[in-house]
Amino acid sequence: MSGEFDLIRRYFTWPAHNAVLGVGDDAALLQPSPGQQLVVSADMLVAGRHFFADTDPVRLGHKALAVNLSDMAAMGATPRWAMLSLALPEVDEGWLGGFSQGFRALAEQHAVSLIGGDTTCGPLNLSIQIMGEVPPGQALRRDGAQAGDDLWVSGTLGDAAFALQSLLGKVRLTPVEASMLCLRLEQPQPRLALGTALRGLASAALDVSDGLAGDLRHLAHCSGLQAVVEVTTVPVSEVVQVLSPHPLYWQCVLAGGDDYELCFTAAPQHREALSALSRQLGLPLTRIGHMQAGNGVQWQEGGQPVDWELQGFDHFA
Amino acid sequence: MSGEFDLIRRYFTWPAHNAVLGVGDDAALLQPSPGQQLVVSADMLVAGRHFFADTDPVRLGHKALAVNLSDMAAMGATPRWAMLSLALPEVDEGWLGGFSQGFRALAEQHAVSLIGGDTTCGPLNLSIQIMGEVPPGQALRRDGAQAGDDLWVSGTLGDAAFALQSLLGKVRLTPVEASMLCLRLEQPQPRLALGTALRGLASAALDVSDGLAGDLRHLAHCSGLQAVVEVTTVPVSEVVQVLSPHPLYWQCVLAGGDDYELCFTAAPQHREALSALSRQLGLPLTRIGHMQAGNGVQWQEGGQPVDWELQGFDHFA
Numbered sequence: 001m002s003g004e005f006d007l008i009r010r011y012f013t014w015p016a017h018n019a020v021l022g023v024g025d026d027a028a029l030l031q032p033s034p035g036q037q038l039v040v041s042a043d044m045l046v047a048g049r050h051f052f053a054d055t056d057p058v059r060l061g062h063k064a065l066a067v068n069l070s071d072m073a074a075m076g077a078t079p080r081w082a083m084l085s086l087a088l089p090e091v092d093e094g095w096l097g098g099f100s101q102g103f104r105a106l107a108e109q110h111a112v113s114l115i116g117g118d119t120t121c122g123p124l125n126l127s128i129q130i131m132g133e134v135p136p137g138q139a140l141r142r143d144g145a146q147a148g149d150d151l152w153v154s155g156t157l158g159d160a161a162f163a164l165q166s167l168l169g170k171v172r173l174t175p176v177e178a179s180m181l182c183l184r185l186e187q188p189q190p191r192l193a194l195g196t197a198l199r200g201l202a203s204a205a206l207d208v209s210d211g212l213a214g215d216l217r218h219l220a221h222c223s224g225l226q227a228v229v230e231v232t233t234v235p236v237s238e239v240v241q242v243l244s245p246h247p248l249y250w251q252c253v254l255a256g257g258d259d260y261e262l263c264f265t266a267a268p269q270h271r272e273a274l275s276a277l278s279r280q281l282g283l284p285l286t287r288i289g290h291m292q293a294g295n296g297v298q299w300q301e302g303g304q305p306v307d308w309e310l311q312g313f314d315h316f317a
Numbered sequence: 318m319s320g321e322f323d324l325i326r327r328y329f330t331w332p333a334h335n336a337v338l339g340v341g342d343d344a345a346l347l348q349p350s351p352g353q354q355l356v357v358s359a360d361m362l363v364a365g366r367h368f369f370a371d372t373d374p375v376r377l378g379h380k381a382l383a384v385n386l387s388d389m390a391a392m393g394a395t396p397r398w399a400m401l402s403l404a405l406p407e408v409d410e411g412w413l414g415g416f417s418q419g420f421r422a423l424a425e426q427h428a429v430s431l432i433g434g435d436t437t438c439g440p441l442n443l444s445i446q447i448m449g450e451v452p453p454g455q456a457l458r459r460d461g462a463q464a465g466d467d468l469w470v471s472g473t474l475g476d477a478a479f480a481l482q483s484l485l486g487k488v489r490l491t492p493v494e495a496s497m498l499c500l501r502l503e504q505p506q507p508r509l510a511l512g513t514a515l516r517g518l519a520s521a522a523l524d525v526s527d528g529l530a531g532d533l534r535h536l537a538h539c540s541g542l543q544a545v546v547e548v549t550t551v552p553v554s555e556v557v558q559v560l561s562p563h564p565l566y567w568q569c570v571l572a573g574g575d576d577y578e579l580c581f582t583a584a585p586q587h588r589e590a591l592s593a594l595s596r597q598l599g600l601p602l603t604r605i606g607h608m609q610a611g612n613g614v615q616w617q618e619g620g621q622p623v624d625w626e627l628q629g630f631d632h633f634a
Contacts, residue, residue: 024459025392025458025539026459027356027357027388036349037337039346040345040400041344041345044435044444046437047439085360117359120366122361122364122365123440127361127442129359129400130344143342206342
């Protein structure tokens with residue numbers, strides 16, 4: 001069986017183009033860009049909770065990094081470096097090769113270097129840290145929304161949640177539909193280009209990782225405002241659209257996790273710029289409501305308030 | 318039961334004096350010191366492998382951070398920020414309170430801010446990332462040793478390994494002896510003051526986390542040299558000294574993990590400066606050998622080569 005250091009060398013060491021010193025010492029050495037702020041975040045993924053243990057390892061490698069890149073996108077940051085700590089129940093070279101391939105492909109696509117981490121034996125656990133940079137004062141925080149701002153969301157919501165329902169056998173889909181949704185669940189695309197383009201346009205932003213309901217509550221709380229959402233305007237994919245009579249429809253669309261779209265606020269004067277940005281990126285940006293005095297989230301259907309109890313995902317709720 | 322966000326707020330949020338934005342957004346925002354290099358490292362600790370699940374949580378919180386601070390010490394870096402990701406099988410408020418207390422006390426002692434992380438449900442796993450700073454060119458790397466350099470080690474070796482043997486019932490100690498060694502196993506003191514003082518003195522350094530034998534092999538390999546160690550000069554505590562007839566003696570002293578002392582090389586011209594530094598820090602610094610052309614580690618006993626097969630700890634060996 002390969003040893004720990006062999007594993008790191010074989011699967012997790014490739015040229016780190018933007019590091020002074022990468023994998024192989026007690027720590028990595030990095031040279032931050034002069035005058036930039038550092039943006040850092042961490043996510044831990046546990047088998048059986050965040051992903052099925054039999055998930056395709058290539059897709060899992062992609063997703064493990066994607067959810068972290070999504071945090072960079074939500075801050076308007078340019079990602080630069082990642083660290084990966086892995087607990088593995090056993091050494092499965094096929095799995096490691098696949099995981100490494102998926103992780104590396106997405107990292108190289110965004111010029112992110114893997115500069116360190118740890119490998120140990122234990123119940124399957126992926127812990128990733130991501131570091132990026134942003135010009136001072138330009139980070140997209142959660143606390144900057146103003147009363148009167150529009151509320152926007154990128155892409156479509158609910159795909160990943162319905163993919164999970166499909167995998168659990170609770171929703172019937174054609175194989176083509178199922179695979180389209182599964183791609184969204186297992187290979188989310190972090191909205192990095194959108195994030196950096198929103199600098200100077202968005203007043204607040206976060207990524208929709210735990211479901212719109214829960215995440216929006218955080219944004220409203222941090223900004224000291226209420227978010228008003230017209231639910232009929234929330235963008236959904238064609239596959240999900242067809243499922244609208246399903247009893248889980250609103251729960252999946254408004255509170256399903258794993259979408260990794262960006263939700264952000266912007267002054268109404270930026271509507272035209274945002275429409276142009278949407279066309280430029282080839283990514284739908286949809287206005288779903290606005291911010292006003294108050295607190296929490298007010299759902300409306302056709303302009304009428306509805307009293308829905310929607311909860312975002314909470315690992316200990 | 319408390320939710321994830323309550324847990325983070327209650328146990329893992331305290332003022333982050335050196336962060337632009339700490340816990341609570343998609344990522345933390347940090348302002349690196351102008352002109353400094355960034356030093357980053359990660360460690361993952363798994364219950365049942367790196368620690369007993371019933372370890373005192375205060376000590377565990379200390380140790381989880383200490384092993385990361387030790388990596389900063391080994392690089393000659395000043396630690397500044399930490400991230401903590403926790404997988405917990407259940408919410409045990411007593412455990413969390415203790416863990417948080419031990420972690421925070423050590424963090425504040427070294428002016429390290431906890432600026433983010435993740436909390437999730439799963440088999441107990443502690444994943445920590447540490448970030449520090451060092452002036453460009455002054456980091457203590459593994460690859461800088463020169464032929465003719467002295468080989469040094471701080472403190473004493475083997476205490477933690479014998480503590481583990483004692484906990485496993487394989488060594489008989491008096492209660493006082495056992496508790497002295499357990500303190501070394503469970504509350505290691507990262508050698509941060511030594512690390513920064515070694516800038517400009519040491520040519521290479523690492524921390525002894527997996528055992529001198531394994532770690533020294535890395536230093537020798539990275540520097541393209543052979544390390545020669547006179548085993549009778551390796552410093553041990555009084556408690557361990559008495560155990561020298563024990564069949565595990567050399568294995569524990571030379572290959573036992575968890576010591577978190579620094580092992581470093583320095584030109585002979587620095588001997589006096591290092592003796593003065595030892596007195597100043599109140600920390601033994603002992604010359605245990607030298608570097609020469611070749612590879613691997615050559616153990617000597619009374620000047621005679623001995624052919625000992627000693628292995629450092631490897632999670633997958």
